[in-house]
Amino acid sequence: MPHNPAAAPAERGQCQAIDLIQKIDSIDGHWEPRVVAEMNDYQFKVVKVQGEFPWHVHAETDETFVVLEGELKITYRGHTGREGVIVLRAGNMAVVPKGVEHQPSAVAQVKMLLIEPRGVVNAGDGASGPRTVQNDQWI
Template sequence: MTLEPVNLKEKLSKITDHWSPKVIGEMNDYQFKLVKIQGDFVWHEHKETDEVFFVIEGEMMIEFRDGMVSLRKGEMFVVPKGVQHKPYAERECHIMLVEPRGVVNTGEAGGELTAENDKWV
């Protein structure tokens, strides 16, 4: 066990790619991941788990088949399991994701935005 706090700003400074979540901590079977996003992501869902989006810096939208939610710095939203969604950010946005270990960022949709899992920063 390390007795040092995780500095989000310092960890985010090491992330250069968009849409490539990096793990910064674990609690039980859940991972806390930081990611920088910009532009459109892909429509996808996570059939087995909810997904938490917490905005650290910037603004983002999460589009759903029947609506949309906008998130700003300091706001969070839980996408229920099995709900199709598509995150989007006009300008670079820094977010924290909270989800079980092993969750693929694009769900079953796959594609070029699928990030390697369990990459720590």
């Protein structure tokens, strides 16, 4: 479903219960986020991940990761010189600030929710590659 700013609330995932796990289970591959709802200019995306995602950065926006099942590792190195690793387990979330280069990875499959502004390229600014997906793919 493409973005339609005049869409009725139910068409944007509003005024309804959304079963995130059921939505994720209907996705065939890994690293293929799908939009389940919008709030203002933000999208809520569900995704299954496993393995390593390429290092990338979002210069203009923060990115929120909410783990629903499994364990996600986010390695980061920022413009401030800070480097580190965040480990998220089911029920954990983290915000990667704009401008911070990061690499999510998972040894075993992880199911999670991403929260980011509409139009953000999943593989980072100016990126294109095998893990780059088209925006505004609804499920």
